[in-house]
Every structure is written in C-alpha cells, then in structure tokens.
Amino acid sequence: MMKTLQVALDERSYPIYIGDDLLSRPELLTSHIRGKEVLVVTNETVAPLYLQKLLDGLTNYRCEAVILPDGEEFKNLTVLNEIFDKTLASQFSRHVTMIALGGGVIGDMTGFAAACYQRGVPFIQIPTTLLSQVDSSVGGKTAVNHALGKNMIGAFYQPQCVIADTATLNTLDDRQLSSGLAEVIKYGLINDVAFFVWLEENISALRNRDQDILAEAIERSCRDKADIVAQDELEQGVRALLNLGHTFGHAIETGMGYGTVLHGEGVAIGMVMAAELSSAMDWIQVEDVERIKKLLLAAGLPISPPEVLSSEQFMNLMSVDKKVQNGKIRLILLKAIGQAIISDDYSPDKLAALLT
Amino acid sequence: MMKTLQVALDERSYPIYIGDDLLSRPELLTSHIRGKEVLVVTNETVAPLYLQKLLDGLTNYRCEAVILPDGEEFKNLTVLNEIFDKTLASQFSRHVTMIALGGGVIGDMTGFAAACYQRGVPFIQIPTTLLSQVDSSVGGKTAVNHALGKNMIGAFYQPQCVIADTATLNTLDDRQLSSGLAEVIKYGLINDVAFFVWLEENISALRNRDQDILAEAIERSCRDKADIVAQDELEQGVRALLNLGHTFGHAIETGMGYGTVLHGEGVAIGMVMAAELSSAMDWIQVEDVERIKKLLLAAGLPISPPEVLSSEQFMNLMSVDKKVQNGKIRLILLKAIGQAIISDDYSPDKLAALLT
Numbered sequence: 119m120m121k122t123l124q125v126a127l128d129e130r131s132y133p134i135y136i137g138d139d140l141l142s143r144p145e146l147l148t149s150h151i152r153g154k155e156v157l158v159v160t161n162e163t164v165a166p167l168y169l170q171k172l173l174d175g176l177t178n179y180r181c182e183a184v185i186l187p188d189g190e191e192f193k194n195l196t197v198l199n200e201i202f203d204k205t206l207a208s209q210f211s212r213h214v215t216m217i218a219l220g221g222g223v224i225g226d227m228t229g230f231a232a233a234c235y236q237r238g239v240p241f242i243q244i245p246t247t248l249l250s251q252v253d254s255s256v257g258g259k260t261a262v263n264h265a266l267g268k269n270m271i272g273a274f275y276q277p278q279c280v281i282a283d284t285a286t287l288n289t290l291d292d293r294q295l296s297s298g299l300a301e302v303i304k305y306g307l308i309n310d311v312a313f314f315v316w317l318e319e320n321i322s323a324l325r326n327r328d329q330d331i332l333a334e335a336i337e338r339s340c341r342d343k344a345d346i347v348a349q350d351e352l353e354q355g356v357r358a359l360l361n362l363g364h365t366f367g368h369a370i371e372t373g374m375g376y377g378t379v380l381h382g383e384g385v386a387i388g389m390v391m392a393a394e395l396s397s398a399m400d401w402i403q404v405e406d407v408e409r410i411k412k413l414l415l416a417a418g419l420p421i422s423p424p425e426v427l428s429s430e431q432f433m434n435l436m437s438v439d440k441k442v443q444n445g446k447i448r449l450i451l452l453k454a455i456g457q458a459i460i461s462d463d464y465s466p467d468k469l470a471a472l473l474t
Numbered sequence: 475m476m477k478t479l480q481v482a483l484d485e486r487s488y489p490i491y492i493g494d495d496l497l498s499r500p501e502l503l504t505s506h507i508r509g510k511e512v513l514v515v516t517n518e519t520v521a522p523l524y525l526q527k528l529l530d531g532l533t534n535y536r537c538e539a540v541i542l543p544d545g546e547e548f549k550n551l552t553v554l555n556e557i558f559d560k561t562l563a564s565q566f567s568r569h570v571t572m573i574a575l576g577g578g579v580i581g582d583m584t585g586f587a588a589a590c591y592q593r594g595v596p597f598i599q600i601p602t603t604l605l606s607q608v609d610s611s612v613g614g615k616t617a618v619n620h621a622l623g624k625n626m627i628g629a630f631y632q633p634q635c636v637i638a639d640t641a642t643l644n645t646l647d648d649r650q651l652s653s654g655l656a657e658v659i660k661y662g663l664i665n666d667v668a669f670f671v672w673l674e675e676n677i678s679a680l681r682n683r684d685q686d687i688l689a690e691a692i693e694r695s696c697r698d699k700a701d702i703v704a705q706d707e708l709e710q711g712v713r714a715l716l717n718l719g720h721t722f723g724h725a726i727e728t729g730m731g732y733g734t735v736l737h738g739e740g741v742a743i744g745m746v747m748a749a750e751l752s753s754a755m756d757w758i759q760v761e762d763v764e765r766i767k768k769l770l771l772a773a774g775l776p777i778s779p780p781e782v783l784s785s786e787q788f789m790n791l792m793s794v795d796k797k798v799q800n801g802k803i804r805l806i807l808l809k810a811i812g813q814a815i816i817s818d819d820y821s822p823d824k825l826a827a828l829l830t
Contacts, residue, residue, distance in 0.1 A: 195551050195554075195555055198551075199551055199620075202620050202626065202627055203620075203622070206620055206622035206623055206626060206794055207622065209793055209794055233629070234590075234627045234628060234629060235626065235627065236626060236628075237615070237617065237628045237629055237630055238629070238630070238708075259593070261593065264555075264558050264559075264562055266559070266562035266563065267562055270558065270562060270591065270592060271558055271590045271591065272590060272592075272593045273589065273590060273593055273594070273629065274593055274594070352594075437565055438562055438565055
C-alpha cells in the first residue's frame with residue numbers, strides 16, 4: 119500500500135510517495151525525470167544496499183553514480199565539489215536529473231548541488247533513513263556545513279518528488295532509527311498534541327520497526343511539516359517553529375565535531391533544553407518536561423548536553439546560528455506540549471543558568 | 475549627472491544608478507541596506523583605490539571587508555569559502571548585506587556567496603570595470619568556475635541595486651577597458667543595429683575615456699540587456715542570445731587557463747567565430763563579418779583564436795558548456811548585424827572547418 123502526500127508550493131509543488139518496497143516501482147521515479155541524463159548521488163553505506171536496484175529501473179537513461187563517504191563530517195564544500203566533478207566529467211548538461219539516494223546528508227548535498235549546477239537542475243529525493251524521510255524530504259532546505267556553523271551555505275530548492283521506501287528502514291541501525299524519532303517527536307511538540315499522545319502509545323512499535331506504524335508516523339510527520347512549509351516557504355515567520363531544539367542541537371553538533379553526536383540526538387537534547395528554559399519561564403509545566411524526557415528516553419535518545427561543552431562555547435556556537443537577529447538569539451520555546459512559539463522574550467539569565 | 479535604469483523583474487526589480495563619482499553619494503547605497511551588518515567583498519587591486527572611500531560612507535554600520543586575490547583564476551569554490559569564513563568569523567546573521575566592490579569576478583562571487591549564505595542574504599553591486607558595469611551588473615547571474623567548465627556552479631540571484639560609478643573607469647588599464655567594450659559591441663550585434671553604428675562612430679572616444687560617451691554606452695548596454703532579461707529571467711529562451719560569442723569564448727578561456735585570455739577577449743574572438751560560421755551558412759554577408767572585425771580591432775580586441783587550441787580540445791570544451799541540449803551544441807549565430815538567433819541548425823562540418 120502506498121500513501122501519496124502533496125506538498126503545496128504553487129508551481130514548485132511535488133508529491134511524497136510513502137510505502138513498502140517502492141524502489142521496486144521505477145515508474146514512480148521515471149515519471150518525474152525529464153531528459154535522458156541521470157546522476158545518482160549516494161554514499162558508501164547505502165550504495166551496496168540499494169544502488170543496483172535503483173539503476174536496474176533506469177536502463178533507458180544515461181546514468182552515472184557518485185559514491186560519497188558517509189557522515190555529517192563530510193557535508194562540506196570540498197565533498198560537494200566531488201558531485202560537480204562527476205557531473206562535469208560525465209558531460210551532463212543542464213537537463214540532467216540528480217537523484218539523492220541516502221539519508222539527510224546525501225539529500226542536503228544533492229539538493230544543493232542540483233540548485234547550483236549550471237544554476238539549477240531538477241532533483242529527486244529517495245531518503246533511506248527515518249530522519250530524512252520525515253525531515254529533509256519536506257521543505258526544500260538544502261545546505262552544506264562550514265567549520266564555523268552548520269548548514270550555513272545552502273539554498274531553498276524543491277525536488278521533483280520524494281520516494282520514501284519504508285523497506286529501507288530495515289537496514290538502518292538502532293541509533294540512526296532513534297535519531298529519526300527525535301524529529302518525529304518534534305512535530306508532536308510543535309503543534310500536534312494528538313500525535314504526541316499517539317507516539318507515547320506507539321514508541322515501542324516504532325523501535326521494533328512495525329512497518330504500518332512507521333508508515334503512519336512518517337505520513338503524519340510529513341503532513342505536519344508540509345502544512346507549516348506551505349505557509350512560509352522561505353522561513354520569514356512560522357516556519358522557524360520547525361527549528362525547535364535545533365539552535366541548541368546545532369551548537370552541540372558543531373561543538374562536538376560533526377558526526378560525533380547524530381543530528382536527531384542533538385535535536386533531542388535541544389528540545390529538552392528548550393522545554394527546561396520554557397519551564398523556568400513558567401510557560402510549561404514541570405510534569406510536561408518530564409513527559410517529554412520520558413518519551414525521548416523511550417525512543418532511545420539522550421536528554422542531557424555533553425558535559426565537555428562550556429557555557430561560553432555554547433553561547434558562541436549559538437550566536438552564529440541562523441536564528442540570530444541583530445545580535446539577539448531567537449529561540450523556539452514551548453507554551454505547552456503541542457504549542458511551540460518563536461521567542462526572544464525569555465530571561466537571558468535563565469538561559470545562562472541552563473547552559474552551566 | 476546621474477542616470478537611473480530600472481530592471482523590471484516583479485518583486486525582484488532593482489535600480490541601476492549610472493554616473494560620475496557616485497561613490498561620493500553613500501545615500502544611494504544606504505537606502506538599499508536593511509539591518510546594520512555589512513560585508514564588503516573586494517580584491518587586492520580595487521581595495522587600495524576605493525575601499526576606504528566606500529567605508530567612509532558606512533560609519534553607521536558594523537562593516538567588515540574581505541579582500542580576495544584578483545583574477546578569473548581565483549573564481550572558484552575555494553576562494554568563495556574565504557567569503558563565508560569572514561562572514562561567519564564576523565558572526566554576521568542572515569540580515570547581513572554583502573557589497574561587491576570590483577569587477578565581474580567579484581560581482582559573480584559575492585552574488586553567489588549572498589545567494590548561499592544562510593540560504594540567501596541581500597547584496598549590492600558596485601562594479602568598477604566597464605565589463606561588469608555593462609554585463610554582470612544586469613541579469614542576476616552569479617557563479618564560480620570549476621576546473622572542467624566556466625560558471626558551472628552558481629545561482630540566479632538579483633541585487634538590491636547596482637551603482638555604476640564611471641569615475642572608477644579612470645583607473646582601469648587599457649586592456650581591461652577593451653575587454654569591456656567587447657560586451658558593449660555584443661549588444662549592438664544581438665538586436666540593436668543603431669547602437670552598433672553609434673559604436674563605429676564613437677569607438678575612439680570610448681577608448682579615450684570620454685566620460686559622457688562612456689556613460690551613454692553603459693546605459694544603452696544595460697537597457698538592451700535588461701530588456702532581454704526581463705523577458706526571460708531564468709534563460710529558458712530569448713535570454714540565450716546574450717551568450718553570443720560566449721560558447722566559443724568560454725572554451726578559449728577555459729582551454730587557455732583562467733586569466734590568460736580576458737573574458738571580453740574570449741567573447742570578441744567568439745563573436746568573430748560566430749560571424750564566420752554564420753557567413754559560411756550564407757546567413758550574414760562577408761562584408762558584415764569584416765565590419766565586425768574592424769570594430770573589434772578598433773576597440774583593441776583580438777579576433778583570432780589561440781593557435782595552441784586544437785579543434786578536438788575546442789569541441790570537448792564547448793560540449794560541457796551550458797548551451798548543450800541532449801548532446802547537441804546550440805550556438806548563437808547572426809542573420810545580420812543586429813539580428814542574432816539561437817540555432818542548432820548549422821552544418822557540423824562547417825563548424826569543424828572553423829575550428830581547424
């Protein structure tokens with residue numbers, strides 16, 4: 119069974135296909151490829167598992183593949199250039215379609231490469247991790263990291279379609295699955311308390327990879343995200359809510375060195391920190407903070423920041439994040455479970471206390 | 475006296491200010507700066523001449539400057555990253571305005587950096603060469619080069635405004651001035667025979683840097699280009715006419731190594747090659763080819779390709795250019811002076827003969 123979700127962005131609208139074994143249905147893919155040139159971008163972990171299966175469905179195209187090293191620490195301009203090297207060495211024109219086969223790093227890099235190659239070529243996402251299926255496949259944010267900040271160099275660029283094959287989650291290790299669950303839980307916290315409750319009830323089934331439950335979690339997450347993105351594609355306003363946990367989380371990821379703490383792990387810790395600051399401001403009840411921690415722990419996620427990060431490092435790292443406006447850090451905080459707000463109306467002292 | 479030309483691109487419309495000593499009028503600039511953060515990007519040649527003057531008008535802003543090496547050979551991802559280094563080290567937010575102070579290379583790199591930094595920040599162009607005043611300041615094409623092709627990595631991204639100060643042309647060397655004249659002559663060839671005739675009459679005055687004549691040439695060039703860009707911002711059709719001479723020219727620039735042949739020199743040679751192929755196809759008269767060569771020579775430009783480039787190298791270099799569609803090279807050719815066409819309807823044998 120396949121679910122189809124349409125992301126509504128005027129002429130940049132596109133479908134997300136969610137279901138079991140969709141890689142065996144190449145027509146989903148080929149109906150979105152214009153021209154005859156295809157570059158598949160994947161990594162060393164995913165290539166042995168799914169690359170051949172993908173290429174088998176594309177025999178009518180001139181296909182090339184570039185296989186990148188696996189990990190957030192390779193999401194930079196230098197490795198991005200390997201995509202351009204391969205595209206140009208293959209003499210692909212501005213009518214090439216780029217396909218991202220992999221997790222969030224591959225999706226972010228392929229999307230950004232597609233946005234820049236000859237000033238823009240079409241691309242398709244085939245996310246193979248839970249994190250990328252619920253997060254980076256919706257919203258068109260593409261980027262690479264800089265040594266001084268995460269996702270600092272990028273573009274808003276929408277894919278032609280997204281194919282989320284839940285069968286690929288069977289090869290995902292437990293830590294990566296949990297990392298994805300952090301983003302799933304985030305949607306409940308932002309504006310969907312019913313989904314949060316559903317997650318509390320189904321967290322074990324999700325960790326046990328029940329395919330139907332996973333598909334439902336992916337669909338609800340993508341729908342929640344797509345609703346927000348459709349209101350604010352370029353993040354001038356409400357879209358910033360999706361950054362819940364991310365300003366803290368990015369600081370942790372950057373400060374620890376990319377790849378040490380997984381993205382979802384950073385977000386999980388960041389959501390707890392956002393909840394604790396919200397609680398210190400009397401915006402959310404202490405019991406709700408405990409409920410959030412309990413669900414994250416049940417999902418196999420960390421809830422405390424690494425002790426090696428000093429509060430000074432933390433503040434410096436948070437200051438370069440994109441949520442800063444004229445020197446003041448805007449944070450996403452919680453008025454309740456299912457009610458996130460964008461705010462710079464918090465006590466700086468309470469933020470400082472949280473970081474020490 | 476100052477002329478103002480409006481480039482009409484809906485909500486991305488912007489003004490071009492053309493006139494003498496506009497750097498002494500900072501209000502032109504500041505009326506287009508939002509926020510309080512400014513990064514000036516310039517190069518080693520231009521910085522000693524105009525950077526301080528620019529900064530003197532921006533005392534109310536937190537300004538930083540990054541000074542790049544000068545030359546097309548530095549227009550790559552590695553040097554681009556120096557802009558991001560400086561921006562991040564300065565802890566500039568997504569509300570920073572980037573100002574390009576320099577020629578086409580600085581404009582292209584700053585525009586692309588602005589398009590990518592935190593997925594897009596505002597930028598302003600202050601072109602200080604004739605080439606950049608008549609070409610890269612209109613149209614929103616930004617890019618860096620790749621070892622395998624020129625301008626292969628970039629974005630369409632419009633500035634807030636362009637300030638073309640003709641006084642800056644007084645410090646330009648003769649070869650650079652001539653390089654700019656190649657693009658000026660191009661507009662006459664594409665669709666403005668009256669301008670071509672005017673250029674034949676005024677070419678000496680232009681080389682002698684008559685300020686009024688220069689200002690008129692810049693205004694007419696920008697207007698011609700803006701008219702075409704307004705019809706086709708993303709180069710799906712008619713905008714390709716602006717590439718007259720460029721497919722040949724890029725091959726020469728890339729093949730000789732960036733910086734050996736100036737951009738305008740490559741374009742001049744490329745326009746002669748386009749004219750000669752058009753003449754071989756009986757589309758343009760032999761006398762018109764001679765008229766074109768005569769004007770280019772009078773402008774101080776080369777008209778013959780470097781002999782070291784083999785025809786095979788030429789074809790390979792042209793094949794990676796952006797004008798290729800499903801393996802066939804589309805060229806901009808001439809039906810007459812002032813009547814360029816986009817065509818793949820030429821004889822491949824005649825093209826091959828031209829390259830040998």
